[in-house]
Amino acid sequence: MLPNRAARQSCMPDFDPALVLAGPYHDLLVSGLKLSLQLLAITFVLSLPLATIVALLRLSPLRALRWFGCAYVESIRNVPLLAHMLFWYFGAPELYPESVKHWLYAMNIEAISAVIALTLYTSAFMSEDIRSGIRAVPAVQFEAGRAMGFGFLATMRLVILPQATRVTVPPLISQTLNLWKGTSIATVIGVSELMYQAAQVESASFRSFEAFVFATLAYLSVSLLITGAASWYQHRYPVRPT
Amino acid sequence: MIELIDTYWLFFLVGQYPNGPLGGLSLTLILASLGLVLALPLGLLLGIARVSPFAALRWPVTAVIFVVRGTPLLMVVFWAYFSLPVLTGHKTDQFTTMLVALVVFDAVYLAEIVRAGIKSLPAGQMECARSLGLSWLGAMRLVVLPQALRHMLPSLVNQFVSTIKETSLGYIIGLTEVSFIAAQINTQVFTMPMQVYLILGLTYFTLCFGLSRFAYWLDRRFNRGASIRVAA
Amino acid sequence: MIEIEKVNKWFGSYHALVDISESVGKGEVVVVCGPSGSGKSTLIRTLNRLEPIRSGRILIDCHDIHRPGLDINAFRSRIGFVFQQFNLFPHLDVLGNCTLAPIRLRGLKPAEARERALALLDRVGLVHKAHAYPAELSGGQQQRVAIARALAMQPPLMLFDEPTSALDPEMVGEVLAVMRDLARDGMTMVCVTHEMGFAREVADRVIFMDEGRVLERATPDAFFNSPQHPRAQQFLSDIRSPFAGAPG
Numbered sequence: 077m078l079p080n081r082a083a084r085q086s087c088m089p090d091f092d093p094a095l096v097l098a099g100p101y102h103d104l105l106v107s108g109l110k111l112s113l114q115l116l117a118i119t120f121v122l123s124l125p126l127a128t129i130v131a132l133l134r135l136s137p138l139r140a141l142r143w144f145g146c147a148y149v150e151s152i153r154n155v156p157l158l159a160h161m162l163f164w165y166f167g168a169p170e171l172y173p174e175s176v177k178h179w180l181y182a183m184n185i186e187a188i189s190a191v192i193a194l195t196l197y198t199s200a201f202m203s204e205d206i207r208s209g210i211r212a213v214p215a216v217q218f219e220a221g222r223a224m225g226f227g228f229l230a231t232m233r234l235v236i237l238p239q240a241t242r243v244t245v246p247p248l249i250s251q252t253l254n255l256w257k258g259t260s261i262a263t264v265i266g267v268s269e270l271m272y273q274a275a276q277v278e279s280a281s282f283r284s285f286e287a288f289v290f291a292t293l294a295y296l297s298v299s300l301l302i303t304g305a306a307s308w309y310q311h312r313y314p315v316r317p318t
Numbered sequence: 319m320i321e322l323i324d325t326y327w328l329f330f331l332v333g334q335y336p337n338g339p340l341g342g343l344s345l346t347l348i349l350a351s352l353g354l355v356l357a358l359p360l361g362l363l364l365g366i367a368r369v370s371p372f373a374a375l376r377w378p379v380t381a382v383i384f385v386v387r388g389t390p391l392l393m394v395v396f397w398a399y400f401s402l403p404v405l406t407g408h409k410t411d412q413f414t415t416m417l418v419a420l421v422v423f424d425a426v427y428l429a430e431i432v433r434a435g436i437k438s439l440p441a442g443q444m445e446c447a448r449s450l451g452l453s454w455l456g457a458m459r460l461v462v463l464p465q466a467l468r469h470m471l472p473s474l475v476n477q478f479v480s481t482i483k484e485t486s487l488g489y490i491i492g493l494t495e496v497s498f499i500a501a502q503i504n505t506q507v508f509t510m511p512m513q514v515y516l517i518l519g520l521t522y523f524t525l526c527f528g529l530s531r532f533a534y535w536l537d538r539r540f541n542r543g544a545s546i547r548v549a550a
Numbered sequence: 551m552i553e554i555e556k557v558n559k560w561f562g563s564y565h566a567l568v569d570i571s572e573s574v575g576k577g578e579v580v581v582v583c584g585p586s587g588s589g590k591s592t593l594i595r596t597l598n599r600l601e602p603i604r605s606g607r608i609l610i611d612c613h614d615i616h617r618p619g620l621d622i623n624a625f626r627s628r629i630g631f632v633f634q635q636f637n638l639f640p641h642l643d644v645l646g647n648c649t650l651a652p653i654r655l656r657g658l659k660p661a662e663a664r665e666r667a668l669a670l671l672d673r674v675g676l677v678h679k680a681h682a683y684p685a686e687l688s689g690g691q692q693q694r695v696a697i698a699r700a701l702a703m704q705p706p707l708m709l710f711d712e713p714t715s716a717l718d719p720e721m722v723g724e725v726l727a728v729m730r731d732l733a734r735d736g737m738t739m740v741c742v743t744h745e746m747g748f749a750r751e752v753a754d755r756v757i758f759m760d761e762g763r764v765l766e767r768a769t770p771d772a773f774f775n776s777p778q779h780p781r782a783q784q785f786l787s788d789i790r791s792p793f794a795g796a797p798g
Contacts, residue, residue: 154526155519156483159497166504167515253388260390264490271392284400292393299388446637449598450651450703451627460650464641 092283096290101277105287108273109294115187115259115269116298119194120252126195127202132232134207145203152200157261160193165265168192190262198255202248209244210236242315249306256298270294319513326503330517333494341494343521349413349488349495350481353420354474360425365432366458379429386426395419395487412493416485424481431473435466468540475533479526486522496521551576551707551738552597557606559592559762566592567603568762576706579739581749581770584759585785590742591634593759594711597740598629610707627655630700630708634715636692638684638699644671645680648699656703663702670698674728690721694728701732708732710741746789750774758782 096102133145152160165186169177180188213236221231260271268276274291278284333341340348367379386394398419402410439462447457489497500518504511552574559567566589574580582590595601597608599615599622607614615625638647648667652658658666671677674694684692693713700708710729714722726748733739733752743749749756749770756773758766758781765779777783 150527150530151523154479154530155522156486156497158486158489159500159515159519159522162497162501163512163515163519166501167512170512257390260392261487263392271390271396275396278400288393288396288400292389292397295390295393296385296388303384303388440635440637442633442635442637443639445600446631446633447639448623449600449626449629449631449633450699451623451625451655452651453623456623456654460654461639461641465639468641 091285091289093286093289095281095283096277096286101281101283101287104273104277105270105290105294108268108270108291111187111267112256112259112269112271112294113298115190115194115262115267116252116256118191119198119255119259122191122195123199123202123255124248126199127206130199130203131206131210134203135210137228149200149203152196153204157193157197157258158264160197161190161261161265164193165189184267186262186265186267189265190259190267194255194258194262197258198251201254202251205247205251206240206244209240209247212243213239239316242313245309245313246306249302249309253299253302253306256302257295260295319510319517322503322507322510322513323517326507329503330496330499330521333499339494342499343496345413345493346482346485346488346495349416349420349485349493350478353417353424353485354478354481356417357421357424357428360421361428362432364425364429365436366463368429368433369436371454383426383429386423387430391419391423391484392487392490394423395491398422399491412488412491415491416488416493416495419487420481420484423484424477427477427480428474431470431477432466435470435473436462438469439465471540472533472537475529475536479529479533482526482529483522551578551611552740553607553609554593554597555607555609557593557596557608558604559589559596559601560604566762567596570606570762570764572757572764572767574738574740576738577736578754579733579737579752580741580755580757581753582740582742582757582759583744583746583749583785584765585788587761588759589762590759591711592762594709594740594742597709598626598631600631623655627651627703628705628707630697630703630705632693632696632700632708632710632713634712636684636689636696636716638692638696640684643681643683644676644687644695647684647695648702651699652702667698667702670701671695673701673731674698675724688721689717690724693717693721693725697725697728697732707738708740710739710743712742712744714743714745744789746774746786758785760785 096105130145130148133141134149136142136145168189169180169185172180210232217235217239218231221235222228226234259269262269263272263275266272270291274287277287281287329342331342332344333339335341335344364379364383367375368383370376395416398415399410402415402418436458443461443465444457447461448454452460485495486497488495489501492498494502497518500514504514507514552572554570554572557567557570558565570593572580582593584590592601596603597610597615603616608616610625610629613620613625615622638644639650642650645664645667648670649658649660649663652663652666653660656663668677668680671680674697676691676694676698679687679691679695684695687695697708697713713729714725717725722745726745729739729741729748730752741748741753751770753770756766756768756770757764758768758773758777758779760781766773766777766782768778773782774786777786
């Protein structure tokens, strides 16, 4: 846990950006940023297909599948990401077979647990965006596809999804922004991502201000890129009225 | 598992209270409620500033909102943790630190809800109120906000759900809210991490799912699906 | 009462109002008509500064209402404006809609404002709906309430922006009846409308606009019986033709 810094409030040194722009502290922070970006990329790649599957489950004609999809979404998004992290890091490994456990501990178990938690969490939110995007396409489009002889999946793939994409991508990008911010919570299980490294630098150098300015700017820059992507997409591919 | 609940339920609910500070689930709820209630007036002001015709007000507020929305809550918590003692000149406890971070963070999200609520009304309402001779602020207060707030009610409940989930970050600064208490129980029991964290998850789920359903019901009852949606 | 002097307005690169000059005398009823996109709604909206203008002047009772620094709120409270979409406030009942501005802006006591509102509601035939909410009223009833709401400020001038265009055909008559009644009482009125029967019967003058210009101004008789401008002739034959679709 972080120590309280109240004791040295009176002797806070002047801001010295050089400290985090080069040298060992800089390297620590940059390695943290890299790991954060990796968490973002891996989770994104895993979440998107999982979210699509869950969304299709929720829209399927079979009641049991719909119920399963709904249970997945509700049970995951109503629990804080932090609790997911704690569960997958501290709780779940107990249940794994010995061989998997050995493999996990040989790998980076912190990061893997974080990716599992982030993926489940993000995909639950993304599946809702995909689902409402699909529902935004009028039902007659689906009927028209089926009437031409396409099956459920083929109609989805050829008729509905291409139209739903334009509605769905902007909220998906906004979920990606949430995911980016969510990677910081991996700190609690000791994943050495950006937030973790900022706290490390802080406690090693007692330069909280510099470390946090670096981390904040890094988080903001990536957020800016993600938000920019959303505006670009909405401008380039506006929703076509049917 | 029954034994686990039987032994620790009180600790889980109130922490060491009355023999020590209040903690556990009750602290989580108090923190979330207080956070949202205090963030409301601030969010309302920011939201109105965001749609106001005065650029000198609109631009700085828009910039602040963008910065906070682009920053993880944990970063805001860290900033509060380290800057509050410097700013106030004395030691700040974890509860206050977390509360300040939550209020800042929630106010910005509420501002977006307020803005969306205002924007969801037909432009004719503001125009018509102005044509009667009301000033911009008068029209906002008497005509636009009363309608917008009603549309916003479900979003507010959903924001409360988010706030409850956000309080879990108190764990990181050692605030004895329910996640932290669960971790303490886990350390004491040691052999049942799976069960401890399942119970923690179930607790959050019951609370948040119940509230989400309530928000959904409000939405159906008052807005008939016409309520506003804010990109998270 | 209204002097419009060489008014120009642009929407981006689109010249919406071109050198408009008109005047409306006290007690006069002027109907503005023209095809959609002709600028007639824009013109009436500039008369209480809902739209800014690029150049020219609009004087109402000798006050330049586009002058910066003018207390536009005080001014607007003396101009009644009726919208195409009624714009009743859905969170207030009928009485609340009609008393909001008199209480807040004229400082009337609630009881006084209420009495005045009830008298006006009686005049538009809706006193029995005083406690209904806008959502419970038909379109025609809503528009009659909107007129009563505007009248509650006792404005010397009423502006109507296509007040019947959003109504089902069977409700147009009740709204026009209220407007006719107002005109007979000597109210100064500017109405943008497609209701040619109303124009013929009530208006002192008809102004025909197209593409941001006033192309013809005439008495109703002259305008309907012998329109001069070819576009006015075309417009009149379009709205009279049963195959041109419903007018408006």
